[in-house]
Amino acid sequence: MRRSFAYLTIRDRLPTILTKVVDTIHRNKNKFFEEYGEAGIQAEKQAISLLSKLRNELQTDKPVLALTDCLPDTDSWNQYLERQQRLQGDQESVSWFKSPWLYVECYMYRRIHEALLLNPPISDFDVFNEGKTQGFTESSQAVMSLCTYLEGINNNIEELSKNQLFEHFSKLMQVSLWGNKCDLSISAGQENSQKTSPLDSLYSLLPFILVDDTKRVWSGLISAQRPRESGKTTADRVDIVLDNAGFELVTDLVLADFLVSSGLARQIHFHGKSIPWFVSDVTAKDFQWTIRQAMATNHKWVSKCGVQWQRYLKEGMWCYHDHPFWTQPHEFCDMAADAPDLYTTLQGADLVLFKGDLNYRKLTGDRYWEHTVSFETALRGFGPAPLCSLRTLKANIQVGLQPGQGEKLTSQDPSWMTSGKYAVIQFHNPKSE
Numbered sequence: 001m002r003r004s005f006a007y008l009t010i011r012d013r014l015p016t017i018l019t020k021v022v023d024t025i026h027r028n029k030n031k032f033f034e035e036y037g038e039a040g041i042q043a044e045k046q047a048i049s050l051l052s053k054l055r056n057e058l059q060t061d062k063p064v065l066a067l068t069d070c071l072p073d074t075d076s077w078n079q080y081l082e083r084q085q086r087l088q089g090d091q092e093s094v095s096w097f098k099s100p101w102l103y104v105e106c107y108m109y110r111r112i113h114e115a116l117l118l119n120p121p122i123s124d125f126d127v128f129n130e131g132k133t134q135g136f137t138e139s140s141q142a143v144m145s146l147c148t149y150l151e152g153i154n155n156n157i158e159e160l161s162k163n164q165l166f167e168h169f170s171k172l173m174q175v176s177l178w179g180n181k182c183d184l185s186i187s188a189g190q191e192n193s194q195k196t197s198p199l200d201s202l203y204s205l206l207p208f209i210l211v212d213d214t215k216r217v218w219s220g221l222i223s224a225q226r227p228r229e230s231g232k233t234t235a236d237r238v239d240i241v242l243d244n245a246g247f248e249l250v251t252d253l254v255l256a257d258f259l260v261s262s263g264l265a266r267q268i269h270f271h272g273k274s275i276p277w278f279v280s281d282v283t284a285k286d287f288q289w290t291i292r293q294a295m296a297t298n299h300k301w302v303s304k305c306g307v308q309w310q311r312y313l314k315e316g317m318w319c320y321h322d323h324p325f326w327t328q329p330h331e332f333c334d335m336a337a338d339a340p341d342l343y344t345t346l347q348g349a350d351l352v353l354f355k356g357d358l359n360y361r362k363l364t365g366d367r368y369w370e371h372t373v374s375f376e377t378a379l380r381g382f383g384p385a386p387l388c389s390l391r392t393l394k395a396n397i398q399v400g401l402q403p404g405q406g407e408k409l410t411s412q413d414p415s416w417m418t419s420g421k422y423a424v425i426q427f428h429n430p431k432s433e
């Protein structure tokens with residue numbers, strides 16, 4: 001694994017992220033003092049010392065330790081560790097550099113959370129909050145042009161033909177896809193916002209979409225349409241398994257708005273993270289903050305979108321959920337056994353959109369599959385509902401390509417799988433295969 005992308009992530013990117021976390025906590029010392037007095041200062045010191053210890057364990061390849069906090073998922077994490085220890089033969093060998101990349105990377109974020117949880121006055125401090133809010137603020141131009149575009153569609157949505165609706169659907173899927181470039185984990189927390197209008201670049205980005213199943217996704221949604229109580233004929237529910245806050249979340253909200261206002265779906269269920277995760281992932285707080293922020297923006301169409309989104313939530317057309325499974329290291333083919341309630345929830349959807357790279361790694365079990373292996377094979381039975389991954393490539397894994405396509409890409413651009421420059425819109429319908 002030396003020199004591999006996984007190795008370099010653990011050696012370089014994760015310690016950098018931890019150093020930034022320590023720095024963020026330290027910079028907020030005065031705030032903790034103002035809020036909690038001396039207890040706040042003690043908590044700050046204690047959390048920093050736990051995080052420094054964590055960084056040292058990582059850098060010196062120490063064994064992975066059991067969690068000591070008491071969250072509902074603590075036991076499950078510790079059982080997962082025991083399973084790894086059994087698989088690898090002994091306790092010592094489950095260490096940072098000798099364990100699956102997906103596991104240790106998820107574990108690091110869970111340990112960061114533990115360090116705060118063990119220091120009660122500051123336990124709900126989100127160490128990644130600043131970066132996420134900054135990501136939104138710095139993308140304001142792109143947010144404005146996107147909301148203006150949506151207003152243009154919504155304005156005469158009743159008059160649009162099926163073909164015109166498909167064109168808008170396809171564009172907004174692509175916007176949401178490219179929104180995934182803006183994550184803060186790949187850049188180790190370095191600013192990574194969207195400066196220009198994504199709509200203007202869609203055409204020139206088309207050659208970078210390696211698999212584009214948009215038409216299949218569309219057909220799936222159309223075939224799920226039924227007459228509803230409202231008098232409209234729509235599919236019932238689209239679920240969006242969110243990835244990053246900031247610009248990406250806005251692209252997802254815009255897509256969700258379009259799905260509802262066009263009558264393609266009656267309801268949208270969003271799935272976010274219950275703890276701060278992979279630097280920029282959406283938590284309930286980020287979700288609410290983004291909508292409030294949009295409402296308060298001094299731009300007619302952005303604030304109109306914000307007000308509409310709030311109304312959708314209030315009236316139940318949109319709902320937000322989180323589930324501890326999303327912040328565990330499990331591959332999604334384990335979901336039916338390890339989180340049956342979540343699996344059952346997803347089964348109620350007509351379509352589940354999985355945003356981002358980490359979700360792709362979990363969908364495909366983060367294995368080095370041959371590039372020509374089908375998406376269905378890599379899912380290994382996971383298929384609660386028709387599903388689609390919208391992912392820019394940021395990890396050494398890609399399935400469902402044409403024979404020779406991967407080799408050609410490697411010869412043209414050796415970092416094609418990790419640069420975030422390429423993307424896929426990859427669909428699987430468990431019901432039709």
Ligand SMILES: O=P(O)(O)OC[C@H]1O[C@](O)(CO)[C@@H](O)[C@@H]1O
Nearest residue numbers: 183185186356357358359394395
């Ligand atoms: O936000 P995303 O798209 O899931 O990306 C998360 C990033 O974190 C990584 O796990 C690397 O740390 C990559 O897979 C990816 O670059």
Ligand SMILES: [Mn+2]
Nearest residue numbers: 183243244278
């Ligand atoms: Mn992410």
